[in-house]
Amino acid sequence: MPELPEVETSRRGLEPHITGQKISTALVRESRLRWPIPAELPAYLQGGIVRSITRRGKYLLFKLDEGTLLMHLGMSGNVRVVPKDCPATKHDHMDVVLASGNMLRFNDPRRFGAVLWVQGDPFQHALLKHLGPEPLTDEFCGEYLHQRARSKKVAAKTYLMDSKVVVGVGNIYANEALFRAGVRPTRSAGRISLPRYEALAQTVKEVLGEAIAQGGTTLKDFLGSDGKPGYFKQSLQVYGRAGEPCFVCGKVLTEIRQAQRSTVFCGQCQK
DNA sequence: ACGAAGCCCTGCAAGC
């Protein structure tokens, strides 16, 4: 479900309901995720106050005085604020009940997500320590991409989706950004010029920025914490359009697989 | 050290 825009959409939706709230109780209903939810988590959370909710890549960080609740939505995860008497449904893994009468509910059918507790500096945690820059900051630019790609043979798309290179660029937005920049997804990362990387850095920012502004991309079931779908789907130019004509040149879009993920591109517009 | 592949899981749509 979530790429960076969807995670950011969730974060923004949660923020006003969660910040400053005291946690009355927490309940782990199904601990099996990518890693088990720690058995001690409810004890850590109980009585704590959520000071802030931030995002690093696709991770959500709920900061408490005693530590940080680290959450990843994986492929199918969803986190929402609901009234505390809201009946549980399938795949509701965890509830964090707030003094306000609402609760934070984490649901994840495919269980690729994670809910962890980190004491001390969360950015020193193994999962966050080696992450690349945020795509919407100035640190992420053409020069950075160009420099870092030197002598790399990986395909441009695989390079763009590597969280050590840049965080938050998932399959949809990698396809879209490469199309907008006119870069063929299969081209070796080390064989792309600086000006073309400048274009690519720009289109990554554009695509993600537009998607956030539109509340993310709802393909099947993504809903923001307000229950509304994202509207970026209607802006997609290549993702999910294999076999259909390119909006720019009319040539039929090609689909291939890279690293077990579907790639769609225009053989005419992308070189 | 790097790059490719495997794997974790459920749900759904398409095809037979």
Added chain:
DNA sequence: TGCTTGCAGGGCTTCG
């Protein structure tokens, strides 16, 4: 209608 197959928005881990 019902079965089987393949694919899905991610990313850590293992293998070569």
